[in-house]
Amino acid sequence: MKHSVSYPLTLSQFQASEGFWKDKMELVRKEVIPYQWDMLNDRVEGAAPSYCMRNYKTAGKYIRENKVEDSFSNNLEGMYRGFQVLPKDPENLEDTFYGFVFQDSDFSKWIEAVAYSLSNHPDAELEKIADEAIDVVCAAQLENGYLDTYFIINGMSGHFQNLTDLHELYCFGHLAEGAVAYYHATGKDKLLKAAMRYADYIGQCFGPEEGKRKGYPGHEEAEMALVRMYEATGDEKYLNLSRFFVDERGKKPYYWDSEPSCHGFRFWAKRDENDEGYQYHQAHRPVREQDEAVGHAVRAMYLYSGMADVARLTDDETLREACRKLWRSTVREKMYITGAIGSTHVGEAFSFPFDLPNDTAYAETCASVGLIFFARRMLQMEADSEYADIMEKALYNTVLGGMALDGKSFFYVNPLEVLPQASRKDARKAHVLPVRPKWFGCACCPPNIARLISSLPMYAYTENEDTLFMHLHMAGKVSKQVGDKTALFQVNSNMPWHGKVDICYCGRESTDMTLAVRIPGWCEKWQAEGIEKFDQRIEKGYCYLTGTWTEGTNISFCFEMVPRFYQADERVREDIGKVALMKGPVVYCAEEADNGKNLHLLQVIPEGEIREEWSDILGITLPVLSIQGERKTPASTLNTLYTPYEKNTYEATEVKMIPYFAWANRGENEMTVWLRQK
């Protein structure tokens, strides 16, 4: 086991080649990051203000002017509206806190994306903006290290009093992640030091020692973040605090029940006959006793990711086994074919096993981002390609689909079937938007896409002492330290459109090491060339090539990538009698723009021929697949809804399918992933 533990590359070890992912990273750099900065500063016309940077400035002013009060008071009416404080008069803002209680984290996710972007593409101007923003944020930190504008502004007696709902430890986590990333990218440690001081304060309040509180986050995130701090600083107290949070979770009696809960409400805590209260927060049982993915999907993924981190670093087998069970529950019972998870909007949560409705799906972008976090951490523990397969699936489908092709609008919810009039007229589908909006008041998804895409090499490759793991075949130059030598590979691939991967060793120095190349799960046949001189071993979906790598060594893998129809497990009621189409890791869908209205009248012939043709959508050239299908012959207009059965007749038609991630880029229209099979 132990030998396969691995760590992500640092971004400086990778330089992306021109092509698919470079384009996406550039989109994030050029479009998303500047737009986000405008959003954080309430400068986007027509968008609801974020108040994020404003809150930091207000908190800084309170500190400067000694106005921080102890006694907590806030606008309860505002709170009731989903953890949000809205101004009474938006034209006349007061010196107070506005927006969601977790608004601070918007800055943190932005700075994290900025950090990755600076690693990939240095930019003095952007770095200056970031440094100034960091100054604003650090000026909002209290002497004792506490840093959360909601309580600094509203009164400190409220802080850490309602961990269940009020997101302080979540915000801390994002701050820490952003701080570590910015430190790695720039070497500047101002924000990291602030995060460490805050972490130290948290460690004074919470911990196993007598007199400290036994609390843990209501929205998980600090667990992962503390591990990153540990890995960045080497200071074990951060790892210990993370493990403490993981270990305390779900113990009974619930710590949360003993909280003064200063706001007098609990949003999601529900007890049922099986005493499975706090399922929403994954705190219904100690984590080692959990075996089903439940509750708020993003929270779940963040917790499981933190658990996997702790399990790996503490070599904790029971925790590792819990991670495996939760993984299996997630991906074998509760995941859409697009790698989306969390099928109900009620609580943005998991539903019961195999309940995966396509048209009411919640399938939050952030939940799939979280699934990718979890997958990579499982991969780090054990190089099993199942984890990478799912990581790739979530990435190419739900996460990419969460952003428009031009990077200017975003989905929070990623349905697999859309009828625009239903979204407009049926309150049960009001969350299913047929077109991406510019931004969201609760702006978790766009920044999460931004930070994931700009740090993608950390998911595409991991390494340990002597092995470089290639999970996603991402094209670019990869370097790796092997003892005192530097290995260097040039990887050429046109993923996700072609299955050919060329790998050239272009390091000046020869190295003795192993390259472990993932054999994708979607590939039924593959071959490799030039690998004869290496020791070869296939294990858990990876091809391990061990030997001496010298300059000019060329190897190549050819993974057969043919469009193929898929069926769902028969327990997925909504997909019975239907098929979906994939090419490699990319899920396809049918849109009204290509196939006319009433997609439900189509059925496809899974044995039929599939024709591939490159075509333009919003200026991006993509492989479009044409499949053989049939359209129901229109019934003669009748005046009654129900008529005696007559054999339905169908007319042959070609159904045009586009990559799912490219849907909803041509205005509002119907879309479906699953089509009835003939």
Add this chain to the structure above:
Amino acid sequence: MKHSVSYPLTLSQFQASEGFWKDKMELVRKEVIPYQWDMLNDRVEGAAPSYCMRNYKTAGKYIRENKVEDSFSNNLEGMYRGFQVLPKDPENLEDTFYGFVFQDSDFSKWIEAVAYSLSNHPDAELEKIADEAIDVVCAAQLENGYLDTYFIINGMSGHFQNLTDLHELYCFGHLAEGAVAYYHATGKDKLLKAAMRYADYIGQCFGPEEGKRKGYPGHEEAEMALVRMYEATGDEKYLNLSRFFVDERGKKPYYWDSEPSCHGFRFWAKRDENDEGYQYHQAHRPVREQDEAVGHAVRAMYLYSGMADVARLTDDETLREACRKLWRSTVREKMYITGAIGSTHVGEAFSFPFDLPNDTAYAETCASVGLIFFARRMLQMEADSEYADIMEKALYNTVLGGMALDGKSFFYVNPLEVLPQASRKDARKAHVLPVRPKWFGCACCPPNIARLISSLPMYAYTENEDTLFMHLHMAGKVSKQVGDKTALFQVNSNMPWHGKVDICYCGRESTDMTLAVRIPGWCEKWQAEGIEKFDQRIEKGYCYLTGTWTEGTNISFCFEMVPRFYQADERVREDIGKVALMKGPVVYCAEEADNGKNLHLLQVIPEGEIREEWSDILGITLPVLSIQGERKTPASTLNTLYTPYEKNTYEATEVKMIPYFAWANRGENEMTVWLRQK
């Protein structure tokens, strides 16, 4: 046109024969009415108290003791929880109002059912209980005629201040309906006089005259009820007040917007870009401009019924045309095959056209009761069998299905597909109960079933001067006054199980008259015997037989009744590729009890043979149909949710189908009406 206007029989004109409907009426008499009475008096263990009779007694006490206050105050917190005031300490009730604001109407619906039951089956003991209850209710009436315990107890300044939400005119309407029915049944007019005094008070407050308010009910019901008062008393002022309510509805600016709205909230009023606010209440436009059935389905049916009454009695062609449009919208675009309407639980409302999901259906029992009200009123205006077809469909399927076979439990929601674990675990389907509960806090459906079934002859037959219309072929003795002679028919039928209807004229006196027999829409072939001597005319689905009827005249109709598969309009997305099974007016369904779990794995062969066999469910013998189908061969257990497509294999199986109305009588289990067709 005018010649076909007709009126329901009075119950004394009909005496049911032993058999299907007699059994149901007896069930209501023996089970439902006594149980309801216990409920109204909070004597049912385990059931949430109704507080209905208690409120009347409390109000009476306030009046006796001169404690009725002007200044209104109530428990706003309670109100917020869905119009309901719950006691702080259920063990120590105070002298105040409890329950839903519309709780008074529970008595009224009960007394209406009692009245019909007494007509069908005199019962001195029940009549005594009813008389005493009426005394309690009448003691709660104010001197000025006002009678609503919620405001009498909480303070009269609140009365008629929030017509939109607070159901006063709805409660009045039910009181009036109950009063008219009790008067017809017993000749006793105490309650009728109370209702008239209340109506007179309402007429002083609202009306076209200067100085009177231009309001109308937030929940329609008074419209129908005032017409019944007019028909019972002959006093046109009641008809005029009904017409006033109909005419004012939806005029802009909205009367409701000018209300002081003493409670500071509006539950359902929503304005959208098309200024279609108040759709929930069908008050978004003047009724003559409405052409789509929208909003709360029960409210809609009650309004349309009132509109049809007014149109008929005032010979108002524009109003009649609006009724026709709303009828067509309801039954041709928004009705399930079971005659259920209102497909979304959000607002218990209509969704957009052809949006008829089976598994999340709301399909409230009361809405189908309302559809039957509407249908009979349309029939009264024009004898077109389309109306009777729908009336029959709603009756035999949704309404009957709303009550258990033993009359002891009830559905509020009538889905067409149920997976019990979804109801338990998926909040989106929490309203879809897999087993009938004993009663409901908001107890509208059980009493509505009771009053409909016990007055069924008023729907089965209507008459005008010279014609008796037989809509539902209900078996029994029917008498009809023709001039100074009494016609008498003995109708024998085994509807809904056999298509043979024997009609024997058994009046001593010969009469010259017309018998109009409906040719059911589900019947493709029919023949009649013994009708040669009459003038025969087929018009809009009725066979008119005109001539002299003499004792011993025997005629018979044979309506072919074969089990038949049906398909839905292709615009109903949820039913595409599926079929349903009907025998005559009865819709069938497949249950887990007969077919095992995972009904979605079944598909049926619509061309296959159908086998009929009588079988017992809960002691009731019903025709069970066995159809030819196939069950998907279990897939080999796989560890992944999505696998490359392989041709599915199926094994032949017989699928056992039972009448939909008999579902959920054998414990919790899966059920579906629509099955995939091969």
